[in-house]
Amino acid sequence: MHPPISSPEARTGTPAAAPARTGSAAPALRAVHRPRGARRVVGALAVRRASVTALIAGLLLAPTASLASAAELPPAVTAATLSTTTFGPWDGVRLDVEWAVPDSAQPGDTFTVDLPPELVPVSTVPFDLLGPDGVVVARAVWQGSTAVVTLTDYVDGRTGVGGTGFFEVQWNTELLGTDPVTTVVTIAGRSVTVTMTGPGTGPPSPTAAKWAYWNRPDQGTTEPGEALTWEVRLPASDAGSGGPVTVTDDLGPGQAMVCGTVQVRAVSSAPESPVTWFGEDSPERIVDLDCGPSGLTLVLDEIRADEFVTLSYAVDLTDPSLGEYTNVAEISTTTDSTVVGAEKQRAAAGGDGSGITEETPGPEPTDPEPTTSAPTDPAPTTPPAPETVAPPAPADPQAPGTPVPTHPGVARVTSRPTAGTSDLASTGSSAATLVPAAAALLGAGVASVWSVRRRRRGHVRHAR
Secondary structure (H helix, E strand, O other): OOOOOOOOOOOOOOOOOOOOOOOOOOOOOOOOOOOHHHHHHHHHHHHHHHHHHHHHHHHHHHHHHHHHOOOEOOOOEEEEEEOOOEEOOOOOEEEEEEEEOOOOOOOOOEEEEEOOOOEEEOOOOOEEEEOOOOOEEEEEEEEOOEEEEEEOHHHOOEEEEEEEEEEEEEEOHHHHOOOOEEEEEEEOOEEEEEEEOOOOOOOOOOOOEEEEEEOOOOOOOOOOOOOEEEEEEOOOOOOOEOOOEEEEEEEOOOEEEEEEEEEEEEEEOOOOOOOEEEOOOEHHHEEEEEEEOOEEEEEEOOEOOOEEEEEEEEEEEOOOOOOEEEEEEEEEOOOOEEEEEEEEEOOOOEEEEEEEEOOOOOOOOOOOOOOOOOOOOOOOOOOOOOEOOOOOOOOOOOOOOOOOOOOOOOOEOOOOOOOOHHHHHOOOOOHHHHHHHHHHHHHHHHHHHHHHHHHHHHHHHHHO
16 A cells, blocks of 8 residues: 555554562471371372372363364365456455365364465455354364364264355465466366456546455454555546545444545556655645544545546454445535445355264164964863762661651752862962971071171170
């Protein structure tokens, strides 16, 4: 950027002095007599303190060990495509890539997306690769012209993890300059022929316009000071515009004008015409300049015939979190008034990723085979034939003439158990089985009581 019209304020600072340390010599060690029990306690405390120290050390070293286990994966970019192969020295071009990592990849593992020396990233702002549900699959951070992509916990328990990514690139003008050139670059192992068209030629447009550009690849995310430059092109004509010419510029949210960076320059339509800087080469051209954090008002003497005038200045980002920054300017001449506006966004970057969740196989459910048994009809039980019981013979003969009750034809039925009835009814233990078991339990109880008494006697003798 050309030296400003007015220099910014000088900034000075003095580092604070470190506080002096004071102290006294350590006291001499002296022996202290402690009873044996106290020594045991002290020893136990020492062991506990050593254990706590070891635990704390382990916790402190755990993250280091975890980071050390992260691996750099083999090349993961499988394809790369430029949106166009012909572009100007300051044009941003989108680069799309496809990536895939091995199934053995773990959280914290990294892979890289490397640009050829002829190209550089338009923005070095970190970006994420998101899954279908919005979860972060991987995070990309720029290191020069290399994007280092770190996998997150998303890959844990998944296979076939891969996806896409995109960001903007431009020519490395420090290496190639700005003259037209055609060259071959290598991206993701594939050779691509690209052409730089060179800067625009011919006179500027006579139409009033406004635009902006980032001053650094971080685009104000890490260094918000003077991160963005705005430019306003005043209308031009063959006859020019009589003065005074007033430019009123108002900044949008999240910005603060840096008044020391205000510049006004002019060129003619002639090829390779020199640049005239108002305020330095022609101080009389500036009638008035009122500048503050929210904007400025500039008054010029006139716009001369065949003169193309441009106003530029830098701004600080007071809110770097915004995704868009706006600006509006009004240009008033004696005959016309024109309003121009513009917005500036950061270069787009992002991507996606996905994987297949591994399911731990469990035991396969087995349906029990139905056990079919032929229905068994209970065997018919034939009732026993009635037994005819003859009346007992009288011990003594009856006296003649006394009738004997023989009940002829009356049968007495005796019930007999059917097969299996005796097994179901006999559910208890016999006395022959219970007697030995009771004797064994009684013997065990007597032995236990005798053992306790012997122990007590031993304790008493030892106490004496």
